[in-house]
Amino acid sequence: MTLRLDDALRRQIEALEPELLAAAQAMGLGALAKLAELRPGLTTTDGSGPPSLEGLSLSAGDAVDPGDAVQAAAVLAAHQAYVRRRGTPDGLSLGALSLARIIVWMQRASMLAGAAPQVVWMGPEARIPDGLTGTRVVATATVVHDGRRRTARAVAVIQPPPSRQTP
DSSP states (O other), X not given: OOOBOOHHHHHHHHTXXXXXXXXXXXXXXXXXXXXXXXXXXOEEOTTSOOOEEEEEEEEETTEEEOOOHHHHHHXXXXXXXXXXXXXXXXXXXXXXXXXXXXXHHHXXXXXXXXXXXXXXXXXXXXXXXXXXXXXXXXXXXXXXXXXXXXXXXXXXXXXXXXXXXXX
């Protein structure tokens, strides 16, 4: 199942260099193991046409990461891989979209900074345990399907990566 994208995002993804698109898709596939472990919910779309992706946002504290075409392509690849792995290629998992947004952000942070933040906890916002310390990273995925707007929020509580010691 493909999500319907707005024209601007679709054009941005289509404009990616083939090598960059392949790298983004590989990042998405790299998120599959964690998604399979977390096992977010899955629904079918009952053949009524693909849902429209309305938003994929991420924020950490006061900072907002608007994302870009590379991150969007990675998240979409992660979602597609997840629903196929669950045996429902026509499925939709808002939880997988929001969790993948966080996972892809952390993968990119690792590539750019050399180390990913340490995850204390990750899952749906409604299930976050009390008393966790760290920075909360919140991802929101919103789709419209059959005239209904649906939103899922995932949270990761993170700590900075351990300091790297120089010899």
